[in-house]
Amino acid sequence: MSTEEKSAPATKEWHLEPETEYRFELDPDTSLAIKLVRGYAEIFGAELAEGKQYLFGSECKAAVFTWQGCTIQMSPPHLPMFSNTILTRRKHVTGQPSTEYVSEETPMAAYANLHIAFEQMRVRALRALHGSPAHDDDPSASTEPPRVLVLGPENSGKTTVCKILVNYAVRAGQGWSPLLVNVDPSEGGWAAPGALSAAPVHSPLPTSSPANPLGSAASSAPTALSSNALLPLVYWYGHAETRRNPLLMDRLIRNLGDNVNDKYDFDTEGKVSGLIVDTPSSFGSDAFKINVILVVGHEKLNVEMQRTYGSELTVVKIPKSGGVVELDHSYRERVHKYQLHTYMYGQIIPTPPGITQATVGGEALTELTLAPSSTVISFDDLSIFRIGAETMAPSSALPIGAARVVSEMQPVPIDPAQPGSGLLNAVLGLLAPPNPDENERYDEEILDLTVTGFLIMCAGFLITTSGMN
Numbered sequence: 190m191s192t193e194e195k196s197a198p199a200t201k202e203w204h205l206e207p208e209t210e211y212r213f214e215l216d217p218d219t220s221l222a223i224k225l226v227r228g229y230a231e232i233f234g235a236e237l238a239e240g241k242q243y244l245f246g247s248e249c250k251a252a253v254f255t256w257q258g259c260t261i262q263m264s265p266p267h268l269p270m271f272s273n274t275i276l277t278r279r280k281h282v283t284g285q286p287s288t289e290y291v292s293e294e295t296p297m298a299a300y301a302n303l304h305i306a307f308e309q310m311r312v313r314a315l316r317a318l319h320g321s322p323a324h325d326d327d328p329s330a331s332t333e334p335p336r337v338l339v340l341g342p343e344n345s346g347k348t349t350v351c352k353i354l355v356n357y358a359v360r361a362g363q364g365w366s367p368l369l370v371n372v373d374p375s376e377g378g379w380a381a382p383g384a385l386s387a388a389p390v391h392s393p394l395p396t397s398s399p400a401n402p403l404g405s406a407a408s409s410a411p412t413a414l415s416s417n418a419l420l421p422l423v424y425w426y427g428h429a430e431t432r433r434n435p436l437l438m439d440r441l442i443r444n445l446g447d448n449v450n451d452k453y454d455f456d457t458e459g460k461v462s463g464l465i466v467d468t469p470s471s472f473g474s475d476a477f478k479i480n481v482i483l484v485v486g487h488e489k490l491n492v493e494m495q496r497t498y499g500s501e502l503t504v505v506k507i508p509k510s511g512g513v514v515e516l517d518h519s520y521r522e523r524v525h526k527y528q529l530h531t532y533m534y535g536q537i538i539p540t541p542p543g544i545t546q547a548t549v550g551g552e553a554l555t556e557l558t559l560a561p562s563s564t565v566i567s568f569d570d571l572s573i574f575r576i577g578a579e580t581m582a583p584s585s586a587l588p589i590g591a592a593r594v595v596s597e598m599q600p601v602p603i604d605p606a607q608p609g610s611g612l613l614n615a616v617l618g619l620l621a622p623p624n625p626d627e628n629e630r631y632d633e634e635i636l637d638l639t640v641t642g643f644l645i646m647c648a649g650f651l652i653t654t655s656g657m658n
């Protein structure tokens with residue numbers, strides 16, 4: 190036993206009654222380890238294994254929920270003397286959440302009922318695909334798999350609902366691999382903030398840090414890890430704010446939708462698992478052939494959706510969890526930094542005092558660190574474009590009769606040598622090659638190309654890169 194473990198202060202235990210959850214919020218420079226000692230527990234639908242230390246960091250806010258009751262053990266709050274090498278680099282790491290409490294009121298029963306309804310839709314779709322309907326099947330019932338759009342105001346818990354529903358589907362043991370689509374550019378998903386992405390999910394998505402709220406994708410996880418199976422399709426929007434360039438946003442969502450529908454034309458078994466779309470707070474699109482809209486805790490939005498789509502789609506209002514945390518602007522900015530850092534360097538969460546062995550979402554700690562390389566590339570070998578002009582006045586502000594010189598969708602070539610090119614420290618999406626056939630090319634082709642990696646422009650000439658897939 191190491192000296193740290195010998196001198197560790199008493200650890201705290203929480204005994205959770207059935208259908209309750211332990212909620213916690215971490216400050217910067219705080220990491221927490223939680224161990225399931227007895228019973229069954231899950232974090233946003235991903236089950237915890239008994240006896241393993243689960244590590245949380247980067248201002249994570251989450252909840253450990255239990256259906257049957259459980260006991261969880263927390264990492265010790267303080268340790269006066271410790272010599273962990275990672276800790277010595279970050280002096281103020283403590284092991285205690287700034288907020289922690291147990292709640293007996295959770296919307297998990299409602300979410301579980303939804304999951305059961307979606308499960309029935311998947312089973313009916315699979316039976317229809319194999320031409321083997323059950324005897325008691327209502328012939329008039331739809332055989333469409335669930336294609337779900339999750340709507341709601343900011344901070345209503347939309348991403349969390351998506352995660353819970355996807356995790357329950359994966360855990361059902363039927364071999365489902367639902368597609369999770371993230372069209373919230375402020376979220377980052379499996380790529381950098383500013384990206385829109387979609388990936389079929391094969392194993393439960395862990396929660397450990399807001400730096401990768403949907404788990405690590407193949408680009409950031411070694412092949413031995415289960416999260417390595419996440420191969421996202423990514424488009425680059427380049428802004429966190431959806432209103433910045435709505436035309437571009439629509440185009441990219443349409444591209445993502447077309448790609449998903451093309452995949453389903455060939456992968457009919459995969460199609461049966463359905464899809465779940467996580468949205469930003471201002472969203473409306475039919476690119477994904479949605480058949481269910483979930484409105485998270487917003488009466489007025491629910492009524493509006495019922496009125497507009499109620500005759501063609503199923504619109505369901507679902508309760509918002511009291512545990513959802515209001516995330517302010519500065520927190521979101523910090524999360525963007527964590528996300529970009531994690532994309533390039535992998536996930537590094539220092540272990541809290543007194544903990545020597547822990548896992549991140551159940552995966553070994555050491556395996557999640559990347560070693561990116563720096564490469565010097567001549568600007569002559571790169572073509573850099575900005576979509577639309579940097580600062581664009583609305584069309585209504587132009588003189589009467591004047592047309593815009595640069596449209597919102599126009600790729601404008603950037604000369605990196607020009608002062609004010611705005612490239613220093615910028616994040617650039619590295620796009621898939623254009624059509625090799627010159628005759629098939631068109632002006633706005635780069636808007637339709639997917640992302641293969643990201644670049645960061647450092648000191649005007651140095652570029653760091655990491656591959657997507």
Ligand SMILES: Nc1ncnc2c1ncn2[C@@H]1O[C@H](COP(=O)(O)OP(=O)(O)OP(=O)(O)O)[C@@H](O)[C@H]1O
Nearest residue numbers: 212250251252343344345346347348349512513514
């Ligand atoms: N039951 C809960 N207990 C504790 N924290 C929670 C709970 N549910 C959600 N959270 C946390 O609240 C925060 C906001 O939730 P989430 O990201 O799901 O909301 P959102 O509606 O998708 O946000 P956005 O406005 O970015 O679209 C996240 O940090 C999430 O981990």
